[in-house]
Amino acid sequence: MSIISDAFEDLFPEKNIGDFNFNIKYNGKFKPYNANVKYTRNSFAFNLSKKWERVSREIQIGLLQELLLKAFNIDLYNNFMKKIHIAAPKTRIDSFLEESFDRVNEKYFIGMVEKPNLVWHSSIRRLGSYEYGSDTISISRTLEKDEPAMDYVMYHEMLHKKLKFDSSNGSCRHHTKAFRELERKFENSNEMEERLKSIARQGMRKRFLFSYSGGL
Numbered sequence: 767m768s769i770i771s772d773a774f775e776d777l778f779p780e781k782n783i784g785d786f787n788f789n790i791k792y793n794g795k796f797k798p799y800n801a802n803v804k805y806t807r808n809s810f811a812f813n814l815s816k817k818w819e820r821v822s823r824e825i826q827i828g829l830l831q832e833l834l835l836k837a838f839n840i841d842l843y844n845n846f847m848k849k850i851h852i853a854a855p856k857t858r859i860d861s862f863l864e865e866s867f868d869r870v871n872e873k874y875f876i877g878m879v880e881k882p883n884l885v886w887h888s889s890i891r892r893l894g895s896y897e898y899g900s901d902t903i904s905i906s907r908t909l910e911k912d913e914p915a916m917d918y919v920m921y922h923e924m925l926h927k928k929l930k931f932d933s934s935n936g937s938c939r940h941h942t943k944a945f946r947e948l949e950r951k952f953e954n955s956n957e958m959e960e961r962l963k964s965i966a967r968q969g970m971r972k973r974f975l976f977s978y979s980g981g982l
């Protein structure tokens with residue numbers, strides 16, 4: 767029996783090992799006793815420092831099991847986070863933001879994005895955010911007076927809601943290539959990017975002046 771099937775079957779006796787692919791590499795470039803696992807759906811690639819090669823079989827099994835558990839738990843967590851929006855209560859929907867959401871939804875998503883919570887925030891640095899756990903899009907007050915820019919940020923956050931995140935390869939990526947391509951589909955997206963930069967700059971200046979006078 768290979769070391770990985772021992773590790774796996776001991777940990778998950780109810781799972782069918784044939785459903786998974788495993789690959790172990792001992793890497794000479796790794797720091798001593800460093801190890802990680804990268805996984806895509808049902809496929810695990812273990813990378814172990816060369817030092818592990820001479821460690822006893824039992825201890826190596828322990829290491830592989832720890833890495834397996836970590837990978838499975840992260841996978842469970844990610845799947846949970848991708849679905850949790852269904853259960854999140856929608857109790858905070860600002861009507862002004864709702865108009866923006868509806869406009870963007872009609873124009874770019876044929877009305878298919880389910881309405882999340884829609885709230886304002888006062889941060890200048892972050893113009894928008896989407897929180898998976900509470901299913902909430904939050905938009906900076908600095909965008910209140912600029913409808914097209916607000917819609918553009920709304921669109922960005924709606925893409926996050928729609929695409930969730932790409933958790934293949936063991937790391938989460940939010941702004942994937944596919945995400946950026948869709949983002950550019952927004953009307954005049956280049957102009958909008960410039961506009962956001964200038965809004966952010968203005969916001970910074972105002973904040974500086976404010977904190978300066980506040981300090982006097």
Ligand SMILES: [Zn+2]
Binds near residue numbers: 922926940941
């Ligand atoms: Zn983003």
